[in-house]
Amino acid sequence: MPYLPARDFVGYGDKPPLAEWPGGTKLALNIVVNYEEGAEYSIDEGDNVSEAILSDLAVSPAVPGLRNRNMESLYEYGSRVGVWRLLSLFGDKNIVPTFYVVGRALELNPDAGKAIAALGSDIVCHGWRWIDYAPLSEAEERQHIAMTVDAVQRITGIRPLGWYTGRPSLNTRRLVVEHGGFLFDCDDYNDDLPYFVEVGSRRHLVVPHSFDNNDSRFSRGSGLETGSQFFEYVGDAVDWLVAEGRTTPRMMTVSLHCRLAARPGRMIGLARFLDKIKANPDIWICRRSDLAQHWLNRFGG
Template structure:
């Protein structure tokens, strides 16, 4: 098959290969660990938002087929748990443990609950913009997606007072990375899952930083039938990941993302596992628990962008 146009974004199966660059994390850390909290509640697919269908994924609801034109009150209320209870429970735990996570914030969700944005800012978190809506951006026009990027950045600044430095759509289009780079002011995006270190790509002649996200060390496993059901199981899995990367980090320091959702990780039966994990990583001298923007700045200062 012959392609008439460049296959963009181009795929890269080689990356750093056998010789990844020396990250040289601060204080000689062997692992840079970033904890991400996704704040999406209210921005998901919803009849009330004019989408024509209700959300069907990423909740404790086992099976939820999207039925055109019909509200799914079970799904709606499961998402509401994240904004009514979950975000506050997580913020309280992080405050008590002295850990500052990164928040991936969806613009519309923030607009619907600005008090959460104020609390995120008070915690000292950085914010990665997570789209205007928690929807699939592939069907949207380029112009509509461009508008959504601008709306999200403006809303985050207005409500939280934070200048966001990163972007993560989660369900991006083929235009997303280029539009983020063109918007300006955003140092990096996270819309890839293909490495344990940041890397730089060329986007329209611009050098653009990618800080890969993780579906692996991710509490979405609670909703995917992956066999992770309890906080203890989640702790064991992400703890094993930390132990391996610390071992590997004696030669090649890496990064690790642990991703949480307010409606999933913050259930009472899962919080003790998260607390155990925070206790473990904050007590370890070879782990740099960092915000995502700090990790990105370190990488850019060391390798340029």
């Protein structure tokens, strides 16, 4: 049996393609806001355990059959307060992020979806539920892809052009391509540039996501605790990539979660970062679908 998805340890090697970002910029920078609240593992959603990761509770033991009200409440903060705080900040700074939207979360708070659309954001589908898709059957995962696309289009009026599960199965990329309508997916972390893969007979674009320039590190015991520390880390990444971009322009993803980055003690660091990138003419601050479309226009689909 073939080992699929196949692993690639070579990539572009020492000959990465010249991205030629718009205006001669050195770095394409995309900010992603993950909207997941309400779609995580929950007894209320028919799961046999409560969510155990990605909150300020860090890792919480999942006890079969029992609700974890602390975890539930921490997730609720993201939809009740966090998403609105982030939308307000991005509006004030005149920066348009991409939203990774989980279908069930959007269904539970459609007003958030309407506000995301009003900001001008593009939407990357983030699964129907914020769960691990490896145990699901191929038929169920296929159904979830269709349900997510339908919810996004119905509630926001936006046609989603990208996909990111986050906890994918080995079938996810093939099913996304099979569904059609997507320009790209983001379910890899292995490069600082987009790249193409072969999925069946189709050449498919991958725009890699990031776990390092990611506020999930607040919840992973990585030593990242404050907004100032986050600013220093992602700011250093920008400085390095802009300098490297004088010869090899790259892309960078900064990933935020409504229940993590939008805590008051972290917002000043995020605001400082937005000011930093806006002041640098060598940075193209872009939506993810615009970055993908640029790559497809330049290198073909």
